[in-house]
Structure formats: C-alpha cells, structure tokens
Amino acid sequence: MKILSFNKILAMLLCFLVALSFCGCYCEEYIPSADYELSLEGEYNKSLAGTTLNVFNWGEYIPDGTEGSMDINKKFSELTGIKVNYTTYENNEAMYAKLKSGGVSYDIIIPSDYMIERMNKEKMLEKLDFSRISNYKYIDPQYKNLYFDPENEYSVPYSVGMVGLIYNTKTVKQKPDSWGTMWDEKYKGDILNFNNPRDAFAISQQFLGFDLNTTDKTQWDKAAHKLIEQKKILQSYVMDEIFQKMEDGEAAIAPYYAGDFLLMQENNPDLEFVYPKEGTNIFVDSVCVPKGCQNYEAAMLYINFLLEPDIALEIAEYVYYATPNTAVLENDDYSLKGNEYLYPEVYPKVQYFHDVDSDIRTYYEYLWESVKLA
Amino acid sequence: MKHISRIYTALVMVFLYAPIAVMVVYSFNASRSTSVFGGFSLKWYAELLNDSSTIEALENTLVLAVLSSLVATVLGTLSAVGIFSMKKKWAKTAAMTVTNIPMMNPDIVTGISLMLLFVFVGQMVGSKNSLGFGTMLIAHITFNLPYVILSVLPKLRQTDHHLAEAAQDLGCTPFMAFFKVILPSIMPGVFSGLMMAFTLSLDDFVISYFTTGPDFQTLPIKIFSMTKRRVTPDMYALSTLIFLSVLLLLILSNVAQARSEKRREGAKA
Amino acid sequence: MNKKRTDFAQKLISAPYIVWSAIFIIVPLLMVAYYAFTDKSGAFTLDNISGLSRYAKTFGMSLLYAAEATVISLIIAYPLAYFMSNMKAGAQRMMSMLIMLPMWMNFLIRTYSWITILAKTGIINTLLSKIGIGPVQLINTPGAVVLGMVYNYLPYMVLPIYTVMVKIDKSLLEAADDLGSSPISRLRRVIFPMTVPGIISGITMVFVPSVSTFYISQKLGGGKTMLIGDVIEMQFQSSYNYNLGAAISLVLMVLILISLAVMNRFDDSEEGGILI
Numbered sequence: 001m002k003i004l005s006f007n008k009i010l011a012m013l014l015c016f017l018v019a020l021s022f023c024g025c026y027c028e029e030y031i032p033s034a035d036y037e038l039s040l041e042g043e044y045n046k047s048l049a050g051t052t053l054n055v056f057n058w059g060e061y062i063p064d065g066t067e068g069s070m071d072i073n074k075k076f077s078e079l080t081g082i083k084v085n086y087t088t089y090e091n092n093e094a095m096y097a098k099l100k101s102g103g104v105s106y107d108i109i110i111p112s113d114y115m116i117e118r119m120n121k122e123k124m125l126e127k128l129d130f131s132r133i134s135n136y137k138y139i140d141p142q143y144k145n146l147y148f149d150p151e152n153e154y155s156v157p158y159s160v161g162m163v164g165l166i167y168n169t170k171t172v173k174q175k176p177d178s179w180g181t182m183w184d185e186k187y188k189g190d191i192l193n194f195n196n197p198r199d200a201f202a203i204s205q206q207f208l209g210f211d212l213n214t215t216d217k218t219q220w221d222k223a224a225h226k227l228i229e230q231k232k233i234l235q236s237y238v239m240d241e242i243f244q245k246m247e248d249g250e251a252a253i254a255p256y257y258a259g260d261f262l263l264m265q266e267n268n269p270d271l272e273f274v275y276p277k278e279g280t281n282i283f284v285d286s287v288c289v290p291k292g293c294q295n296y297e298a299a300m301l302y303i304n305f306l307l308e309p310d311i312a313l314e315i316a317e318y319v320y321y322a323t324p325n326t327a328v329l330e331n332d333d334y335s336l337k338g339n340e341y342l343y344p345e346v347y348p349k350v351q352y353f354h355d356v357d358s359d360i361r362t363y364y365e366y367l368w369e370s371v372k373l374a
Numbered sequence: 375m376k377h378i379s380r381i382y383t384a385l386v387m388v389f390l391y392a393p394i395a396v397m398v399v400y401s402f403n404a405s406r407s408t409s410v411f412g413g414f415s416l417k418w419y420a421e422l423l424n425d426s427s428t429i430e431a432l433e434n435t436l437v438l439a440v441l442s443s444l445v446a447t448v449l450g451t452l453s454a455v456g457i458f459s460m461k462k463k464w465a466k467t468a469a470m471t472v473t474n475i476p477m478m479n480p481d482i483v484t485g486i487s488l489m490l491l492f493v494f495v496g497q498m499v500g501s502k503n504s505l506g507f508g509t510m511l512i513a514h515i516t517f518n519l520p521y522v523i524l525s526v527l528p529k530l531r532q533t534d535h536h537l538a539e540a541a542q543d544l545g546c547t548p549f550m551a552f553f554k555v556i557l558p559s560i561m562p563g564v565f566s567g568l569m570m571a572f573t574l575s576l577d578d579f580v581i582s583y584f585t586t587g588p589d590f591q592t593l594p595i596k597i598f599s600m601t602k603r604r605v606t607p608d609m610y611a612l613s614t615l616i617f618l619s620v621l622l623l624l625i626l627s628n629v630a631q632a633r634s635e636k637r638r639e640g641a642k643a
Numbered sequence: 644m645n646k647k648r649t650d651f652a653q654k655l656i657s658a659p660y661i662v663w664s665a666i667f668i669i670v671p672l673l674m675v676a677y678y679a680f681t682d683k684s685g686a687f688t689l690d691n692i693s694g695l696s697r698y699a700k701t702f703g704m705s706l707l708y709a710a711e712a713t714v715i716s717l718i719i720a721y722p723l724a725y726f727m728s729n730m731k732a733g734a735q736r737m738m739s740m741l742i743m744l745p746m747w748m749n750f751l752i753r754t755y756s757w758i759t760i761l762a763k764t765g766i767i768n769t770l771l772s773k774i775g776i777g778p779v780q781l782i783n784t785p786g787a788v789v790l791g792m793v794y795n796y797l798p799y800m801v802l803p804i805y806t807v808m809v810k811i812d813k814s815l816l817e818a819a820d821d822l823g824s825s826p827i828s829r830l831r832r833v834i835f836p837m838t839v840p841g842i843i844s845g846i847t848m849v850f851v852p853s854v855s856t857f858y859i860s861q862k863l864g865g866g867k868t869m870l871i872g873d874v875i876e877m878q879f880q881s882s883y884n885y886n887l888g889a890a891i892s893l894v895l896m897v898l899i900l901i902s903l904a905v906m907n908r909f910d911d912s913e914e915g916g917i918l919i
Contacts (some may be wrong), residue, residue, distance in 0.1 A: 054588040059603035066606070067406075074426065085589045086427065088599050090881075098884035103493040103505035104587045189763075189780060195866050196881075236783050236865025243604040244454055248409045248764050267406065292502040364881055372869050372877075373701055379726040383738070386723050390745050390797065396766065401758060409759045432791055449659055456657020470655070470791040472664045475672070478847070478903055480855030482872055483892045487671030490678060490889065516667040519660070571882070579751060584879065597751045601862070605755070613752045620747050624740050634732055 038075075038311075042134055042304045049081025053298040056095060056106040058285070059088040059240050060260075063318035070314045076305050078126050082298045091196040099124065099290055107293040108302055110158050112283045114198070114353035117148040119288070121355065125154045126289040132300040135307035143284055143324040147354065155286035156303055159321035161257045162282045162350060163199065163369035164341070165273045166264065171252035179207035179276045181253055183226075190231040192245060192254035197368035198353055199281070200227060203255050205280045206351075213354040217363055224367040228374045237372075246271060258341045259321035273341055279349030284324070394617060408605050418611040428612065431596040435576060438507070438515035438592060442514035443571035448513070450522025450571075451564050455556065457523065458530045473520045481517075485584035487514045492585060504589035513585045514575045521574065522567035529563030574613070675896075678889030688791055691890035691893065698874060700765060702898070705871040707786065712792035713800075715843065716849045719793070720800035723843075725784035725834070727801075728808040740797050754791055754862055761787055763862070783865030791859035792849075799848035807841035808834070851899055871895055 055073070065071030073084040089095040092115040098104060111119065119125050130136055136156060143157040167176060171190055182191055182203065194200040203214050204223040215222065235251050243260070245251040247267040261273045287306060289299045305311055309327035311333060316323040322342040328334050336342055356364075401419070405412030422428060457473075462467045476484055488509070496504025533556060541551040557564075579594035586595055600609050682688045727738050745753060760766045761781040771777035781787060811834065819829045857872035862868075870889065878888030 030483060052589060056588065059599065064427075065424060066608075085591075086604070087588050087591065090602050093881040093883075097879070097881050098885050099878075101489075101493055101505075102497050102502070102507075103489065105502040231867060234867065238866070240603045241601075241605075244408065248407055248762070250409070250763050257916055294503065369874075369877070369882070370697075372866070373697070373874075379729070382722055383726055385768075386719060386797075387741060389719075389794070390742070392760060393753050393794070394745060394748065395754060396759045397756045398792065400756075407754075409762055430801070445832055449663065452656050453660030456654070456660060460657070471833040472668055475668050478851065479896060480851055480872075480873055480899060482855045482857065483896050484671075486875070486888065486892055487675045488667065489879075490885065491667070494674060512667060518661070519663070523660075573747065577749060579749075594749055594751060597749055598858070601751060601755050604842040605812070609752060610756070613748055617748055620744060624744065628737060628740065631736070635732075 002343070004177075018167060033074060040079075040305075040308050040310065042301075042308065044079040044301065044305065046081040048295075048298050048301065050083075051295050051298055052083040052085055052365075053108065053295050053302055054085045054087075054104075054106045054260055054293075055108040055302070056087055056098070057108070057110050058092065061110065061285075061319055062086075063314050067184070067215065069318045072311060075311075078303060079305075080298070082301070084302075092198070093196060105294055106290055107299040109241050109286060109290055110285050110287050112285050113146065113148045113352070114281055114355045116155050116286060116288060117355040119290070120148065120154060120171045124291055126291050126293060126296065127153050128156065128289060129296075129300055129344045133304045133307065135304050135309075138307055138309065138312070138325045138327045140324045140326050140329070146284060147352070148284075149286070152153070153287050156307065157284050157286045157324040158306065159259075159319060160282070160284050160324055161321045161342075162275065162348070163255055163260065163261055163280050164258050166246060166254050166256055166261045166271055166273050168246070168249060168252040168268075168270050169272050170249070170270050175272070176274060177255075177277050179203055179255075179278055181276075182255070183207070183230055183233070187253055189235050190252035190264050191230070191234050192238050192251045193227075193230065193234055193238060193241055194255060199255070200237070200371075201364060202281050202353070202366070204230075206276070206280065209278065212281060213356055214352045215357065215360055217360070220360070220364050220367055224364075226372055227371045231371070231374060236364070257321065259319060262320045262336070262339070262341065275344075275348035277348075279351060282350040282352055284352075285321075320324075377438055388502035391573060397610045398614045398617065401607050401614040403607045403610075406606050406609065408607055410539050418607040419615075421606070422608045422615075425608065427591075428593075428608075431593045435592040435594070436592055438510060438514060438554045438590075439572050439575040442511055442575045443568055445511075446515045446518035446522050446571045447564060447568040450519045450567060451557075451560070453519070454523045454526035454530060454560075455552065458527060473523050475520075476517045477520045477524075481578075481580035482584075484517060485513070487580040488516065488581070489584040503587065503589075505585060508588040509585045509587070510582055510590060510592070513581050514578065517578070517581055518571035518575060519548050521570045522564075525570060526560055526563040529560040534557045662870050672896075674892055675889045678886050679893045682886055688886075691886050692894075694887065695890060695894060698871065701869055701871050701874055702894070704868075705854050706898070708789050708870065709792065710885075712789050712796070712853045713777050713846055713850045715789070715793050716797050716800040717845065720797060720804055720845065721838075721842075724801055724805040724808050724838075728811075735809070739802065742801050746798050750795055751858060754795065754859055757787070757791060757794065757863060758782060761772060761790075782863060783867060785864070785868055787863040788860050788868055788870075791863040792853040792856065795859065796849040796852055799852075800845035803844040803848070804838055804841040807838045811837050846906065847903060850902070854899065 007086060017136055024065065045142075063069035063072050065074060073086050076082065079082055089098065092112050095109060095111060096115060096119070098107065116125070130152075139157055143160065144152050149155045158339070164175060165179065165181065167181070168190075168221055171187065172181070181187070182193065193203065201220070201223050204226040205212055205214070205219070208219075208222060210216075210219045210223065235245075238245065238254070242251075242254055242256055246264050249268065249270070258273065263270065265271045265273075287303050289296065289303075293299060306315065307325065309325070309331070312323060312325040313328045313331060316325070316328050317335060320342075322337065323329065329337070332338070355361075383482055400408050400411065402414050402416065403411055404415035404417070436565070453469075453473075457466060459468045460469065492504050492509045492512075496502075537559075538551045538555045541555045542548060547552065577594065579598060582595055583598065586592070597609060671757065679691055680687060680689070682690065727735055758765070762768070763778045763780070763782070765782070767781060768778040771779060816829060817832060819833045824832065854870075855872045855875075856870060857876045859872045860868050860873055875888050875891050875895070878884045878891065
C-alpha cells in the first residue's frame with residue numbers, strides 16, 4: 001500500500017515536470033530578449049541550417065543572455081539556423097582530457113596559448129580557412145604570429161589577460177606588492193589559490209624568482225614545496241568558485257585574472273587588485289578547431305561571427321578581459337576602453353606559458369598531485 | 375518518551391530541510407549572491423525561464439528518465455521471470471551476483487567502466503562522437519535494471535505457480551500464461567520497479583557525468599557545471615520550483631489517501 | 644513435452660538480460676582491469692598498481708571519513724526509525740515521505756546550499772557573531788565533508804531500518820514485557836537482532852557512496868581534502884591518465900567488495916538489501 005502511494009506521487013511528479021518544462025518554453029517567448037541593432041559585416045545565411053555546432057569553452061566566457069547581456073549563441077542560431085551545443089570546461093587540462101578521450105568531438109574550442117602549442121605539436125588542431133574569416137583583419141597585429149601559432153594557421157585570438165593579486169581592503173590594510181602575501185600567516189584561512197597545476201605553480205615560481213617554463217626539475221620541486229607549505233594557511237583551491245568567495249568576503253586574498261577582478265569589484269567595492277612586483281603571467285586564449293570536428297563550415301562561420309565588431313564588443317563587455325579586437329579597442333562605446341588594469345600604460349613584468357617537454361609536464365603533474373594529496 | 379520522540383524527530387527534520395530552506399529563501403535574493411541576502415526579488419525566476427539551455431536540459435532529463443526506466447522495466451521483468459525459473463542453483467547465484475554488481479559498485483566505478491567500454495568500441499568502429507544520448511541511455515538502463523529485478527522477484531515468489539501450470543494445462547502457451555496469469559500478479563512489483571528506476575535516472579549525476587557527450591546535457595550535468603562557475607541564484611530558483619511541485623503532490627496524495635482510508639474504515643464500521 | 648517447451652521459453656526469456664549484463668556489466672569491468680594492467684601504449688605493466696602506494700593515505704582517509712559518516716548516520720537513524728515505527732499510521736506515512744522528499748532534489752544543489760550555511764560569512768557564523776562568538780571555521784574542513792556525507796545519505800539509512808522495524812510483530816514486544824524484561828534489554832535482545840538486516844543494508848547504502856564521493860569533498864572540503872573519488876575523477880577528467888584511474892578504481896572496488904562480503908556474513912537473508 002505504501003509503495004503504491006509512493007508510486008502515484010512519482011507518476012504525478014512526472015506529469016508536473018513535463019508541464020513545467022513546457023511552461024518554460026512557453027514563457028520564454030514572452031520575455032523579450034535584449035534586442036540590439038546589429039550590423040554585421042560577414043554574410044550569415046541559412047545554408048547550413050539544421051546542422052549542429054559543438055562549442056566547448058571556458059565557463060563564464062561568452063555572453064549568455066543573463067542579466068541583460070546578448071545571448072551570442074542564440075543570436076548565431078537565429079541568423080544561421082545552426083544549433084549550438086554549448087558546454088564548458090574548467091581549465092585547459094580538463095578540456096584536453098575530454099578531447100583526448102576520443103568519445104566526444106567538438107567543432108570549436110578556446111584553449112590558452114601553451115595548450116595550443118601542445119595540441120599543435122600533437123597534431124590535434126585543424127587548419128583554419130582564413131579566406132572565410134574576413135573579420136580576422138580586426139585582430140591586433142601584436143597578437144598575431146605568436147610563438148604558439150607562428151604562421152597564424154590554427155588560431156584566432158579571443159581574449160587576452162594577465163594574472164594579478166586580488167585583495168579585500170577590509171582585511172588587507174596595506175597594499176600588497178608581492179606574491180609573498182599569499183604566504184603571510186596573518187591571513188590564515190583567507191587565502192585562495194588556483195585549482196590547476198600551471199597557474200598554481202606559476203604563483204610559487206614567480207615568488208621564488210623562477211622561469212615559468214623551467215626545465216630544471218629541482219626548481220619545480222621547490223615550487224611544489226612552497227605550495228605544500230602554503231596549504232596550512234590556504235582556505236581552498238578554486239577556479240570560478242572564486243567569484244562567490246571574494247564577492248561575499250569569504251576570502252580576502254586570491255590570484256586571478258584581471259578581467260574577473262573587475263567583475264568582482266562591481267559586486268564588492270572593497271576589492272582591489274595589484275600586479276605583483278615579481279612579475280606575472282600573460283595569456284592569450286584563442287579560438288581553434290580540433291581535428292575530428294564534424295562541422296567545419298559552421299565553425300568558420302562561428303569564428304567570423306565572434307570577430308564581428310558588434311559581437312566582439314558584447315563579448316568584451318561581458319567577459320571583461322582585454323580584447324585583441326581593434327574594432328572594439330577603437331570604439332568609444334567600449335566601457336573598459338583604456339582601463340588601467342586591462343590596458344595598463346606600463347606593463348608589469350610578464351611571462352607567457354610555453355608547452356614544456358612531456359617529461360617535465362608529467363613531472364609537474366605528478367608534483368601537483370602530491371601537493372593536492374599532502 | 376513522547377516528548378523525546380517528537381523533539382528528536384523535529385531535530386532530524388531541521389537537519390534534513392535546512393539546506394532546502396536556505397535554497398528557497400535565497401532563490402528570492404535580489405543580489406546575485408548565494409550567501410548574502412540583499413532583499414526580495416523574483417528576477418532569478420525570470421532569468422531561469424529565459425534560459426533556454428536549462429529548459430532543454432530539463433527536457434533531456436525527462437526523456438532519458440522515461441525511456442531508460444521503461445526499457446529497464448520490460449527487460450528487468452523478463453529477466454526476473456527468467457532468473458526465478460532457473461533450475462540450477464549455480465546459475466541462479468551467478469545471475470543474482472551479476473545483478474548485484476551495479477548496486478554494490480560505487481557509481482564512479484560503474485561510470486568509468488562504461489565510459490571505457492563506449493570509448494573503446496567507439497574507436498574500434500571509427501566513431502569520433504560515441505558519447506551522447508545513446509551511451510547515456512545504455513548506462514541508465516544498466517544501473518536501473520537491478521532495481522527492477524529486485525522489486526519484481528519478491529512478487530514472483532509470492533505468486534502461486536500452480537496457477538500458471540494450470541493455465542498451461544488448459545491450453546495456454548507459456549507466453550499466454552505469462553501475460554494472463556503471472557504478469558497481473560507481479561504488477562505492483564513491476565510498477566514500483568519502474569518508478570524507482572525513473573527516480574534514480576532523474577537524479578543520477580555520477581554515471582551520467584562520465585558517459586555524457588556535448589550534444590546531450592541533463593539537468594544534473596548542467597547543475598554541476600553551474601556550480602563550477604559563478605553561481606547565481608537561478609539554480610536555487612529551479613530547485614525551488616521542483617521542490618514545490620514535489621511537495622504539492624505529496625500533500626495532495628496524502629490527503630487523498632487519508633480520505634480513502636477513512637472511507638474504508640467508515641465502510642467497515 | 645509441455646515441460647520442455649516451458650523450459651525453453653524460460654531460457655529465452657532471460658536471454659536478453661544475460662546478453663545485456665554480459666556486455667554492459669561484465670565487459671566494462673574487464674575493461675577497467677585491462678586498463679589497470681596496461682600502459683598508454685597498451686603493453687602489459689604492473690606500474691599502475693605498484694604506484695598506488697602513494698595513495699595509501701588517501702585510501703585510508705576516504706575509508707575513515709566514510710566509516711565516520713556511516714556510524715553517525717546509524718546513530719541518528721536508529722532512534723528515528725524506532726520513533727517512526729511507533730507513530731500512528733498517518734504520521735508514519737507522512738514521515739517516510741518527508742524523509743524521501745529531499746532525495747528527489749538534486750543532490751548537487753543540496754550539497755551546495757550547505758556552503759551558504761557553513762561559510763565564514765554564512766548563516767551559522769552570522770548568528771554566532773550576533774552573540775559575540777566566531778567566526779568559526781566550519782567549511783573546508785574534514786568535518787564539513789563528513790557532514791555532507793551524513794546529510795546526503797541519511798535517508799538511505801533511515802528507510803531500510805524503518806522498514807524492518809515496522810514489520811516487527813508487536814506481540815513479541817508485549818511478550819518480552821510480560822516476561823519482565825527492561826526496556827533496554829528489550830531493545831537489545833528483541834528489537835536489535837530483528838533489525839540487523841535493515842542496519843546492514845543501511846550501512847551498505849551509506850558507506851559505498853560516501854567512500855567514493857568526489858563532489859562533496861570538492862565543495863565542502865575546498866579541494867584541500869582529496870578523497871579517493873577525487874583522485875579517480877582527476878585522472879579521467881583532467882590528468883588524462885586512464886590507466887592509473889582504472890587501477891585506483893579496481894582497488895577501490897575490491898576494497899568495497901571485501902568489506903561488503905565481511906559485513907554480509909552477519910546477514911542471512913537471501914539477497915542483498917534493497918530500499919523500500
């Protein structure tokens with residue numbers, strides 16, 4: 001008897017959920033999506049309508065229609081009839097693992113510099129057809145021909161950024177100038193660090209004055225040791241969970257990307273940002289097409305779409321990272337134009353990540369695991 | 375004793391419902407935080423309904439749960455009958471052991487074992503996109519099966535088997551005997567197996583996480599990637615809606631049942 | 644003649660399941676074993692298994708936390724199930740629904756909302772600071788991880804125990820009373836032995852998911868407390884080391900099967916416990 005009533009409820013629950021999901025579709029039409037006057041330069045027609053495009057991107061890395069932003073993927077679908085399957089990853093390594101598994105295929109990925117270099121070495125990237133990416137002309141020449149794609153064949157820069165130290169002025173009274181703040185016992189329990197090997201090691205390497213791409217294993221050892229030492233006073237390892245923690249005042253010190261800091265500061269004015277004197281990491285995240293993609297044509301169309309001045313502006317205004325798109329940089333409507341953190345007049349000392357030898361890579365991944373296990 | 379019982383029960387309920395209460399309250403938060411309350415607002419509900427990918431994930435979840443529980447129920451019921459009628463003791467034990475594996479194994483092991491198989495087979499047949507709806511459906515059917523079998527078996531044990539034999543003596547084929555005699559008597563077990571399979575499938579995260587592909591996202595997968603990003607209260611809004619609908623149905627069914635019981639008691643008296 | 648046909652039909656009936664479970668239960672486990680004993684190029688190796696010693700501490704910690712969570716759940720659940728079984732029929736029905744209801748909510752979100760409660764700026768600490776205490780470090784501690792396990796899997800402990808308790812014949816208890824046994828000895832000598840099957844299935848259903856969890860430790864432990872589930876997830880989802888991940892899974896599976904086998908020696912019912 002008991003079982004039967006339990007089942008009846010479940011059956012009803014099912015009906016209710018179905019109703020709810022229909023209601024969702026229904027209401028959707030009644031909420032006006034933020035409409036913008038779009039002027040597009042490329043040609044977008046419905047010749048590929050009905051096909052799908054699998055996009056694999058970082059979390060929080062494209063306007064998705066929330067809080068008044070434009071839903072870029074939806075817009076693209078409206079224009080072309082191509083369905084966009086959009087999924088996200090947490091860091092470069094997770095993206096690589098997923099791609100390597102062989103069970104999934106994507107048409108668009110947006111890895112960082114060193115990961116592009118690695119994927120290129122491993123022949124995992126497809127050449128882009130630049131004749132179909134007419135908006136490539138907007139890419140700032142200083143982001144072309146970089147070490148990870150010297151011939152400009154495989155990647156189109158999406159955004160650029162630098163890592164810095166975010167701190168809460170309520171807890172940290174004196175403006176910090178060094179990565180050493182992250183080892184200051186005074187702030188025990190208030191410190192966050194990156195939850196991925198490359199970025200976390202970089203903090204420790206810079207503090208110790210090492211090259212980020214060193215091939216000296218003892219330097220990696222020392223950097224790992226430093227991270228283990230930090231664990232005693234560390235609150236947690238985070239990626240995008242950082243927003244919550246810094247905005248709510250849950251943590252007071254954290255290294256993260258400058259653009260994300262600007263977003264956090266909007267929600268918590270007590271936050272400040274500094275590029276530490278030891279120098280920092282600069283990165284370029286670029287759009288690529290992995291080998292094994294199923295819809296190359298649509299991918300080219302999508303890349304060109306992302307580079308449209310109006311779309312790139314939307315992206316830059318949502319993501320808050322520095323943009324490599326000159327059309328945006330010259331646009332007076334761009335609210336972050338000349339922002340002191342994104343586009344500093346005097347750049348801090350910066351280093352790019354390079355893809356290190358697989359031997360070193362295996363070694364630091366092993367060390368990273370030891371850090372996490374410690 | 376009565377007081378202790380009440381207080382104790384109430385305390386456990388507070389423990390069980392505290393996070394749910396928090397979720398409901400913060401779904402009305404005017405600020406985007408999930409820990410600092412900044413006033414009342416319905417904006418997260420509006421954001422939620424405007425978010426087509428969440429709605430799509432909800433639909434996917436339902437489609438997967440319905441399909442996988444139906445297939446698992448048909449397959450599971452047949453297997454329960456088969457296992458029950460196995461004559462050899464060793465065969466029965468072996469079948470039961472295999473049935474128990476997905477229940478006893480941690481989900482993470484089941485998930486990765488299936489993923490390894492799917493990827494391996496996918497590579498053998500040269501498919502670049504083997505993970506997706508199909509693999510998730512197989513995975514869900516697989517972990518649902520034992521629950522169906524184990525809820526049908528006890529009912530089979532209670533069924534009078536002379537009835538089936540009698541039906542066959544009277545000229546029924548074994549299949550007819552099954553449908554006319556056995557199936558009606560095990561129906562409650564079949565139904566509870568179906569519902570259990572449906573619930574499990576609806577809420578499964580770990581196994582789905584390892585067998586999912588880019589073109590088919592379910593709600594738990596979507597929620598997982600949401601909690602890895604900047605969490606906004608729209609996730610709480612979604613859960614609040616689901617919670618309220620379940621609660622409403624519980625109350626309705628409870629009232630209905632209490633009423634029918636009263637009527638029955640009245641009839642007895 | 645008839646008998647033979649029936650036999651054949653019955654064999655036919657279980658055939659799809661036998662095929663299904665061979666392909667999707669047995670073969671995947673063989674795949675795990677295959678990956679565990681090979682390297683990236685597919686050659687046989689024992690390195691994955693022998694390299695597991697560095698995870699000994701993590702294995703130990705996972706087992707310890709899961710055991711703690713299981714014991715705490717049992718301590719909370721047993722009196723609750725007992726109280727429930729003594730309630731009126733309507734109240735019993737209401738209670739079992741109230742206990743099941745949270746299980747229909749997504750467990751990821753329920754776990755996540757504990758952050759709101761436990762955080763330094765969270766509800767408990769805000770209340771504490773009102774009376775002049777704190778802030779107390781609650782989140783990102785092993786305690787928070789165990790709490791998350793207890794919270795998530797408590798219903799799986801309550802329901803099986805309650806189910807067996809309800810079935811206890813009340814006249815037995817009256818008989819014990821008549822024979823002059825104290826409430827304590829009644830509990831110990833009559834009720835407890837009869838609820839052992841429920842306890843065992845409860846323990847199984849709390850221990851197994853607790854020992855292999857990765858989400859709870861990530862969210863409530865702050866990524867600082869790595870459990871064995873985290874290590875496995877890391878191999879598959881970011882380190883891309885399937886062979887090592889498979890080796891760890893294999894060992895985890897064997898450990899769990901051993902503990903279940905040991906426990907099931909206390910249980911004499913025909914098949915493993917099942918919910919409801």
